[in-house]
Amino acid sequence: MAGQGSYQANAIEEKLRRSVAPLSLTEGLLFFFMLPCRSRIFSFMEPLSPQEIRSAVRAALAEDVGSGDVTTLAVVPEQAMAEAMMVAREPLVVAGLDFAEAAFRELAPAVRIERGTADGRHLQFGEWLLRISGPARAILTAERVALNFVQRLSGVATLTARFVEQMKGTRAKILDTRKTTPGWRRFEKYAVACGGGTNHRLGLHDMVLIKDNHLVAVQFEPPDPIGAAVRRAREKFPNLKIEVEVDHPEQVQQALAAGADTILLDNMDVEQLRTAVHWINGKALTEASGGVTLSNVKAIAATGVDYISVGALTHSARAVDVALDFLPRS
Numbered sequence: 001m002a003g004q005g006s007y008q009a010n011a012i013e014e015k016l017r018r019s020v021a022p023l024s025l026t027e028g029l030l031f032f033f034m035l036p037c038r039s040r041i042f043s044f045m046e047p048l049s050p051q052e053i054r055s056a057v058r059a060a061l062a063e064d065v066g067s068g069d070v071t072t073l074a075v076v077p078e079q080a081m082a083e084a085m086m087v088a089r090e091p092l093v094v095a096g097l098d099f100a101e102a103a104f105r106e107l108a109p110a111v112r113i114e115r116g117t118a119d120g121r122h123l124q125f126g127e128w129l130l131r132i133s134g135p136a137r138a139i140l141t142a143e144r145v146a147l148n149f150v151q152r153l154s155g156v157a158t159l160t161a162r163f164v165e166q167m168k169g170t171r172a173k174i175l176d177t178r179k180t181t182p183g184w185r186r187f188e189k190y191a192v193a194c195g196g197g198t199n200h201r202l203g204l205h206d207m208v209l210i211k212d213n214h215l216v217a218v219q220f221e222p223p224d225p226i227g228a229a230v231r232r233a234r235e236k237f238p239n240l241k242i243e244v245e246v247d248h249p250e251q252v253q254q255a256l257a258a259g260a261d262t263i264l265l266d267n268m269d270v271e272q273l274r275t276a277v278h279w280i281n282g283k284a285l286t287e288a289s290g291g292v293t294l295s296n297v298k299a300i301a302a303t304g305v306d307y308i309s310v311g312a313l314t315h316s317a318r319a320v321d322v323a324l325d326f327l328p329r330s
Contacts, residue, residue, distance in 0.1 A: 037095065037120045037194040045199040048098070048190050056187070057102040060145045069141040082136035082326055084143075086129040086150065089321035093161045095119050095194040096153035096187075100130060100146035108138035120194040122161070129322065143324050151319035152184075153191040159317040160195025163297055163310060170301035172308050175200040175287065179311040188314045200309060208233045208242040209264070226251060230258035243287070252276050256283055265305065266290050273303040 086100065094117050104111050111134030117123060129150065132139055163174045174197040180188045189199045201207035210229045221228035226244055233242050243262035244255040249272075255263045256279070265276050267290035277286055287307040288300050300308055 037190060045186070045189055045193070045202060048186060050098075050102075052186070053098050053102050054106070057099055057106055057145065057149070060148065061103065061106060061142065064145055065141060069137070072137050072140045076136050076140065078137065080136040081134065081329070082139050083131070083133045083329065084139055084324050084326045085131050086146070086322060086324050088123040088125060088127050088129065089323050091122070091124050091158075092154050092320040092322070093157040093195050094121050094123060094129060094150075094154055095157035095191040096150040097129060099149035099153070099187075103142040103146040103149070104132055104134070104139060107142050108134045110134065111138060120157070132324075139324075139326075147322055147324060148319075149187075151322050152317075153187060153194075154322065155317040155319045156188050156191035156314055157195035158320055160192045160197040160313050162294060163313070164196040166294055166297050167301045167308075170298070172288075172301035172305050173198045174297075174313070175307045175309040176313050177289075177309050177311040177315075178203065179315040181314070192313055195313075197313060198307070206240070208237060208240050209245070210242065210260075211245045212247070212266075223257075224254050226254040226260075227258045230255075230260055234259075245289075246276075249276070249279075252279055256280060260284050262287055262307075264289055264309075270296075270299050270303055273300060273305060277304040 097115060097117075097119055101113050104113060111132060113133075114131040116128040116130065123129070160174060160176075167174065174192075176189055176192040176197055176199055178185070178201070185202065189202070193199060201209065210226070210233065214229055215225040218228045218232075219225050226246075230242055230244065233240075241261040242259075243264055244251075244258070244260040245264040245266050246252050246255055247266045247268070252263060252265075262285040263276075263280060264287045265273055268276065268288070273288055280286055285307065286305045287309055288303070288305045289309040292300060292308055292310045292312075297308060297310075
């Protein structure tokens with residue numbers, strides 16, 4: 001069924017690209033629910049809601065506008081109208097258009113907005129994202145907030161897409177981490193999905209991940225720290241998946257014996273990863289982490305690991321260059 005849905009979505013996207021005919025209502029609904037950023041979201045990540053997007057935008061506008069946009073209020077007549085286009089100033093993967101729209105509509109509910117693309121799409125230099133028409137004051141005041149969301153989230157999506165591209169031809173998938181901007185975790189994880197990545201756990205509540213510092217607390221318990229930790233986790237949270245971080249071969253064997261669902265191979269070189277994957281032999285999922293870069297991710301993926309987690313997707317992605325160009329009015 002999933003394969004059939006993917007085929008239908010691809011066919012609809014091709015129809016849109018070629019503009020051979022308008023979409024039917026059924027096709028439109030299918031395409032909406034199979035947008036790239038939605039279909040790639042892992043089970044831990046529920047889709048962003050209009051309410052949380054609006055709340056984030058309102059907070060950002062309150063921070064930026066304060067008691068009023070004094071420059072715009074002083075310079076631009078109240079009745080002035082304007083038209084502007086949001087344009088890519090470099091190749092990028094789009095994310096965050098709903099935030100931008102919400103920013104403009106928050107200040108001018110009747111503003112007219114046309115989308116030239118969708119979240120998850122790859123754009124080249126000069127291609128446009130949004131066309132906005134309406135009160136000049138509202139567009140000017142919302143401009144920076146709208147751009148901040150799109151530039152930051154598209155930066156995360158773009159970096160993720162670069163990692164995904166490097167791994168083509170392997171079975172591994174890119175995972176994000178909890179190394180996110182406070183308060184923006186769901187937004188940044190959404191952007192990772194737009195770039196073709198897979199979301200790891202959302203927080204501390206939806207999956208057991210036993211790390212080295214946890215093991216120190218049970219280091220003297222039988223049969224070994226990992227066995228003790230996994231046993232306790234199974235007893236306390238029987239319905240949650242359990243992942244164990246290991247950094248040397250002995251721990252790999254302990255994690256297998258304990259029945260871990262996933263084994264996180266931390267800071268291992270390529271040969272160590274390949275050996276660990278061979279030992280595990282499908283008895284658990286495998287995840288590589290630590291020191292992953294664009295230059296070495298293909299080699300790591302080629303070891304046969306199932307997942308590769310990259311904190312840089314969210315903690316080191318730079319904002320991409322997107323501009324809002326006001327168009328001359330006749």
